[in-house]
Amino acid sequence: MRYPLTPGHEWSGTVERVGAGVPDSLAGRKVVGEGFRNCQVCDRCHAGETTLCSAGYEETGFTRPGAMAATLTLPARLLHVLPDDADLSAAALLEPAACIAAAALKANAVPGERVAVVGTGTLGMFAAQFLRAGSPAELLVVGTRGDREALSRGTGPPISVPRTSRSRTTSTW
Template sequence: MRAVVIEGPGRAGVARRDDLPPAPGDVAIRVLSTGICGTDVEIFDGTMPYFTSGMARYPIVPGHEWVGEVISCGDGVEGFAAGDRVVGECSVGCMRCAVCLSGNYHRCPNRTETGILNRSGAFAERINFPALFLHKIARTVPVETAALVEPSAVAFNGVRLAAVSPRDDVAIFGDGPIGLLALQMARAFGARRVTVVGGTPRRLALAERLGATAAINVADGAVPARLAEIGGGLPSVVIEATGNPAAVVEAIQATAPGGRLILQGLFAGQKPSGIDLDRIVTADIALRGALGSPGIWPDVIGLIESGRVDPGAVISDQLDLEGFERGIGIVKARAGIKVVISQ
């Protein structure tokens, strides 16, 4: 099979790899479409924390946002058959340790992460994947849309952890794919108002088409004041999905007293300065990170199959395997929104 292999920072190419039969418990899958994520860019650039810390090593086949079709099943696999349309989770826990057994397999100390940490990903013609972390998705969902279940689940997780309800005004810092998906999820959770804060007019216009109450360009300044004007007060929920430390500083100021601030961006090793820790305490702000998407994939797939959430709306470019580096360039230049590799 052909697969994209990142050999080291800035070095990637399409290579031939052996087609291996599925191991017991695994399913062999023909990959149909895979999304390029900001994490893939960080792996390509050599800035992804797992790689800079030595947790993960090159070479690696990237790709953790994907959809495929079952070819065959290994011994012991039940519930899947050739021809099934499937998507696979990013975090794969050992399912034996106390962390996994508590439901937090995304924090398993022995976990692998698809296309990121000690597990080959889906920028390839085929992938073998553990059935325990596979989910069926209806063929009525377009292939490219189905490839984005994983980032949709990440967005769902942030909104879930923020406990968004119809009582909440929500501000989302970030007009990239996760921010735009979080917008759709917050609307699905019934948020009273959802405002997207970003820096790209094209993306902010899309946010309004996707149902944002308002879209604020950071270049215009005074973001907290403008959020307060829109909602008659600061939002009770703020989701930071930029990976820009400066956005965290502003997000703290933009969160209402007693509000919830969720950090979902990865910062590629950047350290924020100027954080007002006193405001977190004196305004009684609940601050937490949101990692991965454990235990929620059936819910997310249901939202997509019903049409209540449409990840395909954020797709701007479709390329083939040979276009992987071009796709990385599009993402880095913010020339598109979401790039998918289809086969």
């Protein structure tokens, strides 16, 4: 992070105006944006590992002003246009959902395996949903938030959500 910092890396909004070289048709559109500002030319970027860009770490809301600033300026290539009727509050969750989806794909779980998710916060719930889609034999969600048990169950393979305290415990799973 670079201080002073204006946070806001999970956001959605409406384009007010565009800069040189950007189609005017983007103005007025609802969008979400990628946070990492990669170089697009290093070996890592070419391999699709843009979050590991060799040019260094630049991210909206961490090293650059985020969405809590009066205005947010970023390269048009990082924007993803949403449908006109998109709910911008819900769309703000697309960035963390995309991060978790990428992590779930990298986990390379195969159908029939036993899979565990540690944490019942927003990211843990996203992980449970994405991993459930991979048809695990069992999906274990571990966390301290009992209110998330019903949410994590949904439909799909057997799932268990042990309610643990923050103290250290031993499991036989």
